[in-house]
Amino acid sequence: MGQWSDLLEDWPEDAELGYNIAPTQMIPAFTAEHGLAMRWGIVPPWSKEPSTKYATFNARSESVADKPAFRHAWNKSQTCLIPAVGYYEWQGTKGNKQPFFIRPENEEPLVMAGLWEYWRQNEQSLYSCTIITQASSGKLEDLHSRMPLILEFDQAEQWLNDGVSIFEQLLTNQNIERLKFYPVDKDVNRSTHEGEHLIEPLAAGESA
């Protein structure tokens, strides 16, 4: 955790942990107040169901403020942090894709900017969240056209405390030089894995 231990305290014990977490799973998300297990895939408060038929696991930075599904959370500055060890991207053609793992060079968490939402109806209620994406930059351009909005520690504090007013400056101050990526085993999603080897290079010198 390093310097992140204060911001990411109050870890939600009911959040799911694992490798290659997918949309709809309950993931740990942190607001300025606390950590909560939230559904990955924001559910707007007007939704008839605690799920959506359309994809809300990512929100494009270019349009997040305008989209009906995100606007309520945006207007209320319901910002959150979503931590991970790293994330995957796949390269290659269908059926023969090579996964890469992207993470900070140091051992600290990769912290992504998100928005959260609260949905309730009758006796049901649900916290949910989305991860904001943007065009890739720097070395990540080689890997994939899009990437999450990744926050430095100071930026993460601002995102929680100041809300969406500082959004534009976060976008223009992306420092991805502290990240590295490397190919990993294709069995990345098998639940039987202990996982430890997944964040190690597949073979020395094979990194793109």
Place this chain on the structure above:
DNA sequence: CCAGACGTTGTT
């Protein structure tokens, strides 16, 4: 006007 969408990425 009413019905239907409301979203993003592109692997396993």
Place this chain on the structure above:
DNA sequence: GTCTGG
């Protein structure tokens, strides 16, 4: 809830 498409 609010916008869009027919």
Place this chain on the structure above:
DNA sequence: CCAGACGTTGTT
């Protein structure tokens, strides 16, 4: 991992 499809012929 979970949610959603799972199918074919050929009109409006």
Place this chain on the structure above:
DNA sequence: GTCTGG
């Protein structure tokens, strides 16, 4: 029930 897609 089982496969596929995200």
